[in-house]
Amino acid sequence: MMFRLSYLLLLILAICGITNAAPPTQQNWSDVLNRYSGTFNIVKDSSDEPAGVFQFKWTEPRKVAHYSFRSFGDEPAARMTGFCFWNDKENRAEFNEIEYGDEGRMAVNGYCVNSSENTMTWIVSFWTQDGMVRQIAMADTFTKDGIDRSVTLLSGMPLASRTVKWVRVK
Numbered sequence: 380m381m382f383r384l385s386y387l388l389l390l391i392l393a394i395c396g397i398t399n400a401a402p403p404t405q406q407n408w409s410d411v412l413n414r415y416s417g418t419f420n421i422v423k424d425s426s427d428e429p430a431g432v433f434q435f436k437w438t439e440p441r442k443v444a445h446y447s448f449r450s451f452g453d454e455p456a457a458r459m460t461g462f463c464f465w466n467d468k469e470n471r472a473e474f475n476e477i478e479y480g481d482e483g484r485m486a487v488n489g490y491c492v493n494s495s496e497n498t499m500t501w502i503v504s505f506w507t508q509d510g511m512v513r514q515i516a517m518a519d520t521f522t523k524d525g526i527d528r529s530v531t532l533l534s535g536m537p538l539a540s541r542t543v544k545w546v547r548v549k
Contacts, residue, residue, distance in 0.1 A: 400493040400500070408465050408472040409441040411494045414521050419545035421448065430454040433545060438462075446476075455481040466490070474501075481539065483507060489517070497521050502533070512536055 403411045416436065420429035431450040438445045443464050450457040461476025472491040477484070489503035499519045505512045513535030520527045526545040530538065 400495040400498060403472050403491055403494050405465055405467075405470070408491075409437075409444075411491075411499065412444060412463055412472060414499070415444075415446070415526075418548040419525055420548060421542055422544045422546060423454075424541045424543050428452065429546070430542075431457065432548075446474075448478075450480070457481065459487075461487070478505075482512070485512065492516075505535070513538070 417434070419433045421431040421433055422428070423430045430452060431448055431454060433446065433448045435444060435446040437443070443462055446461055446463065448457070448459040457478070457480030459476055459478040459480075461474050463472065463474040465471075466473045469490065474487075474489050476487045478487055479485075484507065486506045487503060488506075489501045491499055491501055493500050497520055499521075501517045501519075502514065503517050504514045511534075514533040515538070516531040516533055518529045518531075520529075524544075525547040528542050528544065530541055532538075
């Protein structure tokens, strides 16, 4: 019995160590977000060719980051700009952005629900003047080449296409 209990305890500790994800704190949120810094080519599920470019930089170090996206090539024209910051009232990292693309003009807001050494997960809501269009969970896994992204629809209309990876521009 003691052997089984010890084995079970070791198994639980090992699993907790592997899945040790927690929301960023006010002390570390900017370090965690810094993994998005730079320029990335965005690749969607329909092709291995880049569909656009994403750029992220700090406008006020450790306080406000600005980012933008623009599509190119055969993709429908799309533009987006946004800001990421620490929300003292909600005690979490958040972003707000304006996007214009094939679905028209949208306001998008999101907040980080957890992060680990190699991941960040966001809850993201998309709005038009008519109300909320969708809410997704967006999980980013940081790799040596950039970011792999997976998206889970929580409510509303599915996305027309998916971003599956970001390739860091060197």
